[in-house]
Amino acid sequence: MAALFCENCSGQYHYPQVHQPFEISCMLLLIMLGKVSLDFFMLQVKQKNVKVSFMGYFCVSLALLDFILLINIAVIFYFEDFALWGVRFTKYHICLFTQIISLTYGILHYPVCLVAGLDYYMTIAQTSQSPRRGQRLFYVLVVIFIWISVFFCILKVPAIYEELEIRNHFSPYQCPLYVSVQSYAVSFAMLLLIGMAFMVSRKEVITMILSVRLVSFASQPVLMFSYASNNNGTCFKWQLLTRLLVCFLGTWAPFVLLQFIILFLGARIPAYMEMNVPWLYFINSFLIAVAYWCRCHDVELTEEMWSTDPFVSWKFCFMPFNNENTEPAEKPGTVIVIC
Numbered sequence: 001m002a003a004l005f006c007e008n009c010s011g012q013y014h015y016p017q018v019h020q021p022f023e024i025s026c027m028l029l030l031i032m033l034g035k036v037s038l039d040f041f042m043l044q045v046k047q048k049n050v051k052v053s054f055m056g057y058f059c060v061s062l063a064l065l066d067f068i069l070l071i072n073i074a075v076i077f078y079f080e081d082f083a084l085w086g087v088r089f090t091k092y093h094i095c096l097f098t099q100i101i102s103l104t105y106g107i108l109h110y111p112v113c114l115v116a117g118l119d120y121y122m123t124i125a126q127t128s129q130s131p132r133r134g135q136r137l138f139y140v141l142v143v144i145f146i147w148i149s150v151f152f153c154i155l156k157v158p159a160i161y162e163e164l165e166i167r168n169h170f171s172p173y174q175c176p177l178y179v180s181v182q183s184y185a186v187s188f189a190m191l192l193l194i195g196m197a198f199m200v201s202r203k204e205v206i207t208m209i210l211s212v213r214l215v216s217f218a219s220q221p222v223l224m225f226s227y228a229s230n231n232n233g234t235c236f237k238w239q240l241l242t243r244l245l246v247c248f249l250g251t252w253a254p255f256v257l258l259q260f261i262i263l264f265l266g267a268r269i270p271a272y273m274e275m276n277v278p279w280l281y282f283i284n285s286f287l288i289a290v291a292y293w294c295r296c297h298d299v300e301l302t303e304e305m306w307s308t309d310p311f312v313s314w315k316f317c318f319m320p321f322n323n324e325n326t327e328p329a330e331k332p333g334t335v336i337v338i339c
Helices: 021-045 054-079 092-106 109-123 133-156 158-170 182-200 202-210 236-265 277-294
Strands: 011-014 082-084 087-089 177-180 212-217 220-228 334-338
Touching: 021 054, 021 092, 021 277, 054 092, 054 109, 054 133, 054 277, 092 133, 092 177, 109 133, 109 182, 109 277, 177 182, 182 202, 182 236, 182 277, 202 236, 236 277
Parallel strands: none
Antiparallel strands: 011 177, 082 087, 212 220, 220 334
8 A cells, every 4th residue: 555755755654663463453443542532522512503614514524534444443453354345354454544544634734724714714704604505515525525536646646555565564563654744834834823923912912811800791701801902003903813812822722832842842643643623623713713814804793703613702802893984992992802
């Protein structure tokens, strides 16, 4: 099965320091069990009443594919050596299937981020929460097309097949797993943009954080930021940048710190572990924030408008202003934001 030598690849291979087939199979089974549990946990705890999007459908498809891989690994691990439809399966196939999935996941980051970003940029200002049937079908077809295209690329490229065969032949008791550089590039780009946004609006961010108060709103505990802007003439988009940054970090700050640690240490995480539902929802919130900032003047203050993100509430980033035509707050110079 699979891939060019590292000097010609867009990624690298990671060899687990395990020297027995049983230990490799058991390790992969436990890792996939944990990953699948985390995937379905995130799908369960997210907000249910959100607008449909490409990323939402793709997260579901990823969780299902991980579940299918887990079932395959568990069945092979249990029976060890059996034949099905004329094909013999052994514990070697546990590593082989995981390698194929790693190669597939490793080249998905760029197309998924690109499609999701374009989707939010074009639909972020839509006020209708109930999409047309054609829109749902379009998302499903796009997700299927991406999966088929990537699998076709992985399985039909001769160099990839030959490389995996060579590596598996000379390392029968190891399982070389693909480490994608796409995830590192995406993480670096996101951290760079977040850092630049923080440097531009650091004074406003610090002021907001220092003004935080815990209050009860609609029978739920919420954080209220009450602060006076130092620059009354500040452009609306730069004021909005501060609020978007605070709302984003208020939910994903631990994940941002984790990405920084991974990049700083240069940790080599196999692609089948890196591509997961929490990671995709982290990217999802970032792309939504970018879309809101780019199209802030097209956003309308309606209840349906704020059901876009399953984990971050962006509603009060636009309160009490929306655009230049919005009426001023009761107390000039004072802004209240609730997240």
